[in-house]
Amino acid sequence: MSWSYIVTCKKCGYISSEKLPEKEARDLKYAHLEASKDCSTGHVNLMKVRT
Numbered sequence: 001m002s003w004s005y006i007v008t009c010k011k012c013g014y015i016s017s018e019k020l021p022e023k024e025a026r027d028l029k030y031a032h033l034e035a036s037k038d039c040s041t042g043h044v045n046l047m048k049v050r051t
Helices: 022-035
Strands: 003-009 044-050
Touching: 003 022, 022 044
Parallel strands: none
Antiparallel strands: 003 044
C-alpha cells in the first residue's frame, strides 16, 4: 500500500482532483494560496489517502 495526498481548503471548499505525491501536493498548496488571496495557510491542508 502506498500513500498520496490531496489538497483541501476549508475556506473556499477547494479539493484537488488528483492524488499527488507529497512534494507535488505541497507545491499545489502554495499555488492555491497564491491564486486565492482570501485563503491562508491555516485553511489549506494536505489529506493523506491510500493509492
